[in-house]
Amino acid sequence: MSIQEIKTRINNAATDAGRSGDDISLIAVSKVQPNERVQAVLETGHKTFGENRVQEALGKWPDFQQNFGEMDLHLIGPLQTNKARQAVELFGTIHSVDRPKLAITLAKLAQERGASPDIFIQVNIGEEPQKAGVLPSETDAFVAECRELELVVKGLMCIPPVQEEASLHFALLAKMAERNGLAGLSMGMSDDFEKAIQFGATHIRVGSAIFGARAPAAG
Ligand SMILES: *Cc1c(COP(=O)(O)O)cnc(C)c1O
Numbered sequence: 001m002s003i004q005e006i007k008t009r010i011n012n013a014a015t016d017a018g019r020s021g022d023d024i025s026l027i028a029v030s031k032v033q034p035n036e037r038v039q040a041v042l043e044t045g046h047k048t049f050g051e052n053r054v055q056e057a058l059g060k061w062p063d064f065q066q067n068f069g070e071m072d073l074h075l076i077g078p079l080q081t082n083k084a085r086q087a088v089e090l091f092g093t094i095h096s097v098d099r100p101k102l103a104i105t106l107a108k109l110a111q112e113r114g115a116s117p118d119i120f121i122q123v124n125i126g127e128e129p130q131k132a133g134v135l136p137s138e139t140d141a142f143v144a145e146c147r148e149l150e151l152v153v154k155g156l157m158c159i160p161p162v163q164e165e166a167s168l169h170f171a172l173l174a175k176m177a178e179r180n181g182l183a184g185l186s187m188g189m190s191d192d193f194e195k196a197i198q199f200g201a202t203h204i205r206v207g208s209a210i211f212g213a214r215a216p217a218a219g
Contacts, residue, residue, distance in 0.1 A: 003028065003041050003210050010204070013194040024197060027074050029189075029207030032214045035060065041210065042068045050095075050205050052077025054087050061090060076157075076186075076205055078132050081105045088117050095120040095157040095186050095205075098133050100145060107149035116152040120186045120203075123176065125169045126161035133158065136176065143180045155184020155202065166192045170199035 003026075011021035027050040030038045038049075042064060049071055051057035057073065065071055075091040078098075084105045087094060097103055097119045110116035121143060124133030134142045139156070146153050156177045160169035170187050177185055177200075188196025190209035197204065208214060 001209050003044055003046055006206060006210055009194060010197065013197040017198045019197070023202060025203045027076070027186075027203055027205045028210050029076065029205050030060075030211065031056065031077075031207065033207075033211045037211045038064065048072040048074070050074040050076045050207075051091075054079065054083045054090070057090055058086060074203075074205075085109060088113065091117060093118040093120070093154070095203075096122045096132065097146065097151075098122040098124075100142070103142075103146050103149055103151060107151055110151065116150065118152050118154045119146065120155050120157040120184060121146065121153065122157045122159075123173060125158040125173055126164060128161055131159065136172065139176055140180060143182070153182065155182045155186060156180075157186035157203075159189075160187075160192075167195055167199065170196050170201070174200045 007026065010024055010026060014021040014024055025048060027048050028041055028046055029050040031052045061071065061073060073091045074093045074095060075087055076095045079087055079094060079096050079102060081102055088109050094117050097106065121139065122133040123139050124131050124135055127135060143153060156173050158169060158173045160166040173187055174185055184203060185201050186203040186205065188201045188204040190206050193204040193206055
């Protein structure tokens with residue numbers, strides 16, 4: 001589907017929810033995609049992209065930015081503390097802050113650099129053992145901790161369990177964000193972004209619907 005069609009769907013979903021499409025940021029998830037496909041989207045003028053691996057992103061975005069100008073890059077995958085420096089040099093927003101050690105590392109870097117990245121706290125909304133994220137019961141305390149570290153906490157992020165109805169999880173995340181006074185909600189992917197918009201998503205992360213299927217091994 002063209003990115004233009006996705007933008008139309010976003011606007012329609014926003015209108016249905018009594019919202020403005022302008023309040024929803026479309027993060028085009030370009031991980032593992034061939035450069036030609038990314039370039040085609042860059043040529044439409046889109047500037048907001050997501051990657052889930054620091055190393056992979058470093059291999060392409062400095063070049064793309066040279067050719068297409070400054071981008072608004074979002075890290076949406078797990079971040080190891082030893083990659084945090086490289087991450088904050090490339091990404092303006094990190095959606096996967098999920099533990100004190102990482103928050104402390106990011107805070108130190110922010111102090112050193114004189115600027116904090118925008119962060120989203122990843123919540124393990126379905127309490128799945130194999131998934132990253134803070135547990136819902138620990139989220140309020142972790143939000144407070146990140147704020148004490150003077151990180152710029154924009155909102156909460158989640159990836160609902162694949163086999164479950166996403167709406168319940170989106171609604172829960174929205175409630176948790178609201179009670180913490182957080183405006184940002186990073187939720188919704190190719191298969192469910194319209195539903196996420198209905199429940200208040202401010203940042204949707206859409207990959208395969210824009211770029212086509214990814215190579216199977218890479219997830
Ligand atoms: C890959 C990925 C996406 C995009 O998934 P699609 O189903 O291709 O839209 C969104 N969020 C995260 C965290 C991802 O890793």
